[in-house]
Amino acid sequence: VDPACLPTYWNEDDLDGPFLAPVERGVEYSPDEYYKEPVPDNAQIIHIPAGKSGYVDVEAKEGTCLSWEIHSSGHFAWTIYEVDKDLNTEDTTQMKKVYPLFSKIPGPTLVPMLDKMEVPKTGIYRFWFGNHHAWFHTLKVQYVIETIN
Incomplete structure (x- = not known):
């Protein structure tokens, strides 16, 4: 050394x-001074099996903002895609990323991911969660996603 x-x-x-x-x-x-807020009462839940991914689609209009609060029970990958309705595909490689891909966010989250972004154009936005690194652990994601005018 x-x-x-x-x-x-x-x-x-x-x-x-x-x-x-x-x-x-x-x-x-x-x-x-540590973050001690509970998961919001209006949080939705998605369970993602080991080695799989899941998503939540949200419709939003241009000029509005998408905001989110995300809590997880373990490590996860995450990004947001713009869904092209004309392609009619589940293949994320054919979708445009509108938020950076984080390939491994440490979890469980003691402090949630809180952020927002301006919607670039009217459409459907896919909040994608990956649990591909896990062998056995089913990921539990609690989230609040809102469209703000």
Whole structure:
């Protein structure tokens, strides 16, 4: 191991080495400030078997916003696609991504994913969830997806 890569705070108080990296310690954060909100009462649930994916389709109009809050029971992949009604396919490789693909979000989530996006054009938007990395665990996703004017 190169000592230049290890934090100086590992050194004895009266020594200037051997560890040389000026890495700062993390900021203390009070447990009183931790996120503690429960899953909303109006949350819907989707169960996704190990090795599979699932989705929720939402209709939205151009100029509105889609907002979401997502809680999960384990690691998962996630993105949003624009569904092309003319193609009439379940193949996501034929769909346009309108939000980045996160291939493995750590779970279970202690803090939900909260975000929103402006709807680029009127249509159906597919909130896609993947559980492809799991061998046995059925993923439980609790979500609230809303269209805001």
